[in-house]
Amino acid sequence: MRERVITLGGGCFWCTEAVFVRVKGVTDVESGYCNGHVHQPSYEQVCEGDTGHVEVVQLRYDDTQVSLTQLLEVFFAVHDPTTLNRQGNDVGSQYRSGIYTESPDDLKQAQDWVAQLNADKVFGKPVATEVLARANYWPAEGYHQDFFERNPHQGYCAFVVGPKVAKFQKTFVHLLRP
Secondary structure, eight states, rough: OOEEEEEESSHHHHHHHHHHHTTTEEEEEEEEEEOOOSSSSSSHHHTTOOOOOOEEEEEEEETTTHHHHHHHHHHHHHOOOTTEEEETTSSSGGGGGGEESSSSSHHHHHHHHHHHHTTHHHHHHHHEEEEOOOOOOOEEEEEGOOOOOOOOTTTHHHIHHHHHOOOOHOGGGGBBBB
């Protein structure tokens, strides 16, 4: 096993986490905040939109089971990478689309991926996803971890998270955990 780490911001971290916990080869998913300027921000501070942080999920994965390319394919399929500072009804810079890397090789691969999506006009408009080195990462509070798994019938989970999970499961059968 070769463990790697990638951090992704695709809107509300409850949605993103609920998808990636189902991907084979992903060994851990943690909701958190990154690339802001406040030390150890709270959810309330991040929601105010002035900390600079993004709601993210940090993925640990075994790259002998799932590649960074496959993770990026899932990521771009389960959120709208063309909207700046917005995913659905979630509005603000904390909901921006982003890929945050630990290694220069992963940074280059993600930058090339986004450039190719734009060159191929895959989404019909430019990709707004930022690609940066990960900085100032903090885990989200405990009640945010595994939120969908613990609250599948909560309104937001039932009407927003659930359909994203269903889309992933239908589109990426080959990447589902056994």
